[in-house]
Amino acid sequence: MFVILGVSISLFMLPTMQSTAAPLQVVTFEQAPAEYEEQGVIKGIAVDIVKEVFARMHQPILLNLYPFANSINRIKKRKVDAIFAVTKKPERELFLNYTSEVLLDQTATLYVRKNSQIKFDGDFRKLSDYTFGVVNKATYGYKFDNAVTTGIISKIEGVSAYRLNVLKLVKNRLDIIVGPRLGILYEIKKLGQQEAVKELSPSIESVPTYIAFSKTRVMPDIIEQFDLILKEIKKDGTYEKIIQSYIK
CATH class of the missing domain: 3.40.190.10 (Periplasmic binding protein-like II)
Structure with a gap:
């Protein structure tokens, strides 16, 4: 804010x-x-x-x-x-x-590089080996936050803005970024990275x-x-x- x-x-x-x-x-x-x-x-x-x-x-x-x-x-x-x-x-x-x-609707969603083989079926345990990019102090719904709290997801890098995470993702410095769907897509468009990033399905949670x-x-x-x-x-x-x- x-x-x-x-x-x-x-x-x-x-x-x-x-x-x-x-x-x-x-x-x-x-x-x-x-x-x-x-x-x-x-x-x-x-x-x-x-x-x-x-x-x-x-x-x-x-x-x-x-x-x-x-x-x-x-x-x-x-x-x-x-x-x-x-x-x-x-x-x-x-x-x-x-x-x-x-x-x-504000929907928390995962994003990866377009050529990534990472898939998501709703089970965060299958993603435990990957590094996630988040925004500091942001929350993404109970499922993701619980996976972090319980240690299922432990490799996390925080930044101050979603734009920075999009840049880190396309430069291979992160495996996955998490954030509000519309907010991430907006930053992807502003950076001209529509062909470099893809959205994983299903979404995490919709508010x-x-x-x-x-x-x-x-x-x-x-x-x-x-x-x-x-x-x-x-x-x-x-x-x-x-x-x-x-x-x-």
Whole structure:
């Protein structure tokens, strides 16, 4: 998580007509490629999905990007209307109403060099001889973390960013890298290494994230409408097109 200054943009979703709805105040946090700031512009996969849904709702928003703890604190104190992309936790459901539809799955996945003979069937014991690249202090779900804790996986090298692990992998300094699927694919694309790295299947674990709305500031009909249109853009191909634009 990066500590950065708040950046805001006002999104008035109808270019040809003025919406009469008051803008919703929405917050997110740095987590590329889902949400990030670049040259003063808030962008990312989740950002584009959220903007598309609100555009189809004819609902303007004021979007701000803050550090994660700051974003959570703002919606908890009823200063803003919505936050994304967050996991469901019982303590958060005291002040948040989540959508039913998943906004974005965060999937922990393994990657190897394209010419590697390494295979994965879900059993980490078969990978115990290999060296793994991770990001320091990151977690990748119970299965992987448990394999590390119990010593099944013991050859681990940590770095500060996934980009560094992709570079180490293609230079034969690691056997396997582990990380969030979209984040790794995003870095592979930025480095131009699409033909040098491949994804192993199955994935380790998938954690769904959502947009969630303030229980005291947002009416249920807004949440229901967001759910319906999110399903719609998944069906009509817009959702997948947005994802692919960041990783292909």
